[in-house]
Amino acid sequence: AQSVTQLDSHVSVSEGTPVLLRCNYSSSYSPSLFWYVQHPNKGLQLLLKYTSAATLVKGINGFEAEFKKSETSFHLTKPSAHMSDAAEYFCVVSGRGSNTGKLIFGQGTTLQVKP
Amino acid sequence: DTEVTQTPKHLVMGMTNKKSLKCEQHMGHRAMYWYKQKAKKPPELMFVYSYEKLSINESVPSRFSPECPNSSLLNLHLHALQPEDSALYLCASSREAGSDEQFFGPGTRLTVL
Numbered sequence: 001a002q003s004v005t006q007l008d009s010h011v012s013v014s015e016g017t018p019v020l021l022r023c024n025y026s027s028s029y030s031p032s033l034f035w036y037v038q039h040p041n042k043g044l045q046l047l048l049k050y051t052s053a054a055t056l057v058k059g060i061n062g063f064e065a066e067f068k069k070s071e072t073s074f075h076l077t078k079p080s081a082h083m084s085d086a087a088e089y090f091c092v093v094s095g096r097g098s099n100t101g102k103l104i105f106g107q108g109t110t111l112q113v114k115p
Numbered sequence: 116d117t118e119v120t121q122t123p124k125h126l127v128m129g130m131t132n133k134k135s136l137k138c139e140q141h142m143g144h145r146a147m148y149w150y151k152q153k154a155k156k157p158p159e160l161m162f163v164y165s166y167e168k169l170s171i172n173e174s175v176p177s178r179f180s181p182e183c184p185n186s187s188l189l190n191l192h193l194h195a196l197q198p199e200d201s202a203l204y205l206c207a208s209s210r211e212a213g214s215d216e217q218f219f220g221p222g223t224r225l226t227v228l
Contacts, residue, residue, distance in 0.1 A: 032215040043119075043205055043219040044158070051215060090157055094215045101146070101171055101212040105157035 002027040002093045006106035014114050019078040021109045023091030026072060032094035033074045034103075035065055039087045047089075050074060061085070086113045119220035121206050127226045130196060136223045138189040138206030146212035147189040149181060150205040152222070158205055164189060165212035196227045 007022040025031055032051045036044040048059025055067040065076045074091060089109045095102035119140045128134050138147065146165050150158035163171035164183040178200075180192040189206055203224055207217040 034216070036219075041203075041222075041224065043121075043221040044207075045219070046216060049216060088155075101163050101165070102160055103217060108155070108157055110155075 001097075002029070002031070002095055002099060002104045004091050004093050004104055004106035006089075006091050006109050008109050009107065010110045010112065012112040012114060013081045015083055016080050019076070019081045019085065019111065021076040021089050021091075021111065023074045023076065023106060024072050025074060025091070025093050027093055027096070029096040033065075033067065034092040034094070035059065035063070035074075035076050036090045036092060037087050038090065044090065047076070081111075081113045083113050083115065086111055119206055119208055119218050121204075121220040121223050123223060124221070125224045125226075127228065128193065128196065129228050130198075132196075133192070133194045135193065136191040136204055136206075136225075138191075138220055139187055140208040140218070141187055142208060142218065143186075144208035144210055144218070145186060146209045146214070147183065148207040148209075148217065149179075149189070149191050150207065151200075152203040152205055162191075163212055170212055193225075196225075198227050201225055201227045 003026045005024045034049045035047040038044045047063050048057045050057045050067045058064045063078045091106040093104045122137045149161040152158040160173050161175045162181045167183045178195050182190040203222045205222045206220040209217045
């Protein structure tokens with residue numbers, strides 16, 4: 001079975017400071033991992049994905065994530081937060097085996113950006 | 116075109132109404148999905164269509180009835196809903212079911228009175 005744990009339900013940063021959103025995963029298969037962002041009353045937008053190529057993955061809007069197999073982590077970072085980054089962020093692992101065709105979502109992290 | 120579109124954006128319906136949600140994609144994807152999302156929660160998978168055939172039904176009540184008329188269109192027919200069915204309904208598509216990346220539409224905000 002696969003699972004995802006987002007370690008913080010809420011993260012607050014000041015504009016211009018770094019962002020770190022933490023995600024741990026569990027998968028008995030070689031995982032495909034994603035970060036999606038959801039702005040209020042909008043759909044989900046893919047920020048970046050890891051599919052067993054480079055362990056440091058660059059995404060849109062200056063976000064990146066590093067896959068660390070030894071730590072089963074896939075943390076999302078950005079060097080400098082912008083007000084427009086305030087949103088809900090979901091770490092996701094792709095289902096395998098009996099979960100093929102499904103995305104396994106973390107519970108989400110709300111990012112607040114203060115001026 | 117890398118977009119999934121959904122109509123309507125908002126829908127208010129009574130418990131005795133029949134309504135439908137519509138989803139469309141023109142990316143040539145062969146898998147399409149319906150999700151339900153409550154406030155402050157991740158999306159919950161409802162149905163998966165693969166090559167226009169229903170492949171996954173996550174034990175969704177029969178008052179929700181999906182339909183895939185062709186490879187670009189996905190409908191969700193609603194009948195005799197309950198107030199607790201009020202939620203954001205998201206459609207998504209992917210190249211194939213089990214191919215990893217899903218593209219999401221903006222959702223339909225449903226309110227059941």
